Amino acid sequence: MSATETKASGEKTQNGLRSRDWFGPNDLRAMTARAYLRSEGFSEQVFYGKPVVGICNSWSELTTCNAHLRQVAEAVKRGVWAAGGFPLEFPTISLGEVLMKPTTMLYRNLMAMDVEECIRAYPLDAVVLLCGCDKTTPAQLMGAASADVPAIMVPGGPMLRGVWRGQELGSGTDSRRLWNDRRSGALSDEAWCEVESCIARSPGHCMVMGTASTMTSLVEALGMTLPGAANIPAADSRRLACGEESGRRAVEMAREGLRPSQILTREAFENAIRTDMAIGGSTNAIIHLTAFAGRLGIPLPIERFDEFSRTTPFITNIKPSGAYLMEDLYYAGGLPAVMKELAPLLHAGALTVNGKTIGENVAAAECFNRAVIKTLKAPIHPEGGTVILRGNLAPCGAVIKQTAASPQLEKHVGRAVVFENYDDLMARVDDPELDVSEDSVMVLRSAGPKGAPGMPEWGDLPIPTKLLKAGVRDIVRISDARMSGTAYGTVVLHVSPESAAGGPLAVVRNGDQIELDVAARRLELRVPEAELQQRLRSWQPPAPHYTRGYGRMYLDHILQAHEGCDFDFLRRD
Numbered sequence: 001m002s003a004t005e006t007k008a009s010g011e012k013t014q015n016g017l018r019s020r021d022w023f024g025p026n027d028l029r030a031m032t033a034r035a036y037l038r039s040e041g042f043s044e045q046v047f048y049g050k051p052v053v054g055i056c057n058s059w060s061e062l063t064t065c066n067a068h069l070r071q072v073a074e075a076v077k078r079g080v081w082a083a084g085g086f087p088l089e090f091p092t093i094s095l096g097e098v099l100m101k102p103t104t105m106l107y108r109n110l111m112a113m114d115v116e117e118c119i120r121a122y123p124l125d126a127v128v129l130l131c132g133c134d135k136t137t138p139a140q141l142m143g144a145a146s147a148d149v150p151a152i153m154v155p156g157g158p159m160l161r162g163v164w165r166g167q168e169l170g171s172g173t174d175s176r177r178l179w180n181d182r183r184s185g186a187l188s189d190e191a192w193c194e195v196e197s198c199i200a201r202s203p204g205h206c207m208v209m210g211t212a213s214t215m216t217s218l219v220e221a222l223g224m225t226l227p228g229a230a231n232i233p234a235a236d237s238r239r240l241a242c243g244e245e246s247g248r249r250a251v252e253m254a255r256e257g258l259r260p261s262q263i264l265t266r267e268a269f270e271n272a273i274r275t276d277m278a279i280g281g282s283t284n285a286i287i288h289l290t291a292f293a294g295r296l297g298i299p300l301p302i303e304r305f306d307e308f309s310r311t312t313p314f315i316t317n318i319k320p321s322g323a324y325l326m327e328d329l330y331y332a333g334g335l336p337a338v339m340k341e342l343a344p345l346l347h348a349g350a351l352t353v354n355g356k357t358i359g360e361n362v363a364a365a366e367c368f369n370r371a372v373i374k375t376l377k378a379p380i381h382p383e384g385g386t387v388i389l390r391g392n393l394a395p396c397g398a399v400i401k402q403t404a405a406s407p408q409l410e411k412h413v414g415r416a417v418v419f420e421n422y423d424d425l426m427a428r429v430d431d432p433e434l435d436v437s438e439d440s441v442m443v444l445r446s447a448g449p450k451g452a453p454g455m456p457e458w459g460d461l462p463i464p465t466k467l468l469k470a471g472v473r474d475i476v477r478i479s480d481a482r483m484s485g486t487a488y489g490t491v492v493l494h495v496s497p498e499s500a501a502g503g504p505l506a507v508v509r510n511g512d513q514i515e516l517d518v519a520a521r522r523l524e525l526r527v528p529e530a531e532l533q534q535r536l537r538s539w540q541p542p543a544p545h546y547t548r549g550y551g552r553m554y555l556d557h558i559l560q561a562h563e564g565c566d567f568d569f570l571r572r573d
Helices: 028-038 069-082 108-121 136-147 173-184 189-198 211-222 237-256 266-279 284-296 303-311 326-331 334-345 358-362 422-428 529-538 549-557
Strands: 052-057 086-091 126-131 151-155 162-164 167-169 386-391 394-401 411-419 441-444 476-479 491-493 513-517 522-525
Touching (some): 069 086, 136 151, 266 334, 326 334, 441 513, 476 513
Parallel strands (some): 126 151, 441 476
Antiparallel strands (some): 394 491, 411 513
């Protein structure tokens, strides 16, 4: 970046580095900035004239997936120092899906604003983003994309596989399966306690292709990590080596002026969508990728996801859509091997943070286990993991992960069993008198961006106990909620517009016939159009959840699922 180019804040740089505006001038403000760094024990030789690299750390003991990022940050610092830079670590909000209620999605945009404003306000020439749990990755990338200062991501990595009584367990996916066994009486209290003690046995995020693994993989596909960075297990020493190498590269990026806007192009997003379909990624990826694109002014209608799904085979045999875990994917060659297989479908010339193209980065990749990574000619499924549904029940779209659904339910007509909200669901789902059968369609409303609020991961509605005891393990479920990427089943999500915004989901009644046809991409409420319109005219909006603070701002500005659930004022036109 030349001395005449502008930095993200709109001010001019000096000597090609933003930090020189803070430390370079011979005036009171710069002297004070230098003096206060001296108070931390740094000499002028350490920070003057060197690229300042911020280490944006989402570490928190409340975010267990990210609890090891302090150690990763130290590795990044080693790399920055070795390359002649000056590392300064800073914290932001941290979002931990397991402990945070009602959902981290309520705060994704707040964290993105925190990251953006810290990057913009501090004397940083580049930033290394340390992410892990589901929403920390999109929040950091959204903030960095908006600030547009040189940035590189270092994911925390998946935890090691769980092992119980000889079975390999994946957090989220297998805990749901075993919980159904527990509810049906097939699993004892003692066995359930054993599962609790061994299903999450190391630092890192979920070790299946849940949202965390999906998003770090897609950040690599976008070109925002070093090649192979996404899938290294959190407990593997190579994770720290990756952090060190990323710190080195951040210093080089600061000197080169390589910014996110030069990497996050339309071609990069198309590569990410292709990759998402090939890995059977979390349905949440559609919301996050749409939000990323909105920050950069790149049109990304949800129809594009379905176009790519139809032409991208699913080739990555990882739970919940497959049989293996993230460790197995890494040992099989990791995301580079997947993208090498996808190469004919990718934009090989897309630039990445290491200064090379996607094509160059994956050219030498190899697959070491064809049970885990299939070929385009012999895929697990001929289409991608996620598809987009349309119909009078979802005028702006809905999503379903077809690779994790039950094939016999992908074309189905059933009677609606409606739950007004999550509390209603929890109060009645185990009632032996609940009027539900395996042919029913369970419907949950008031679970979207405004209605919940925050669009929690409630979409994989629990199978009623009476059905579990009868041996039923899947049923069609529909909502305006999200679901964890670790979940599975014939689950229709992200119905848009949501019920709290007056979408048709708000007026579904018990006994209505609902048609799902995944192959035809159709989701229909079998009610005459005149009656549907009459119901909608009679509908009354619910009272707002918040009247002040961040919650009020959220409700006033949140966009719908098909628009990425970002705030309207943060999108670039």
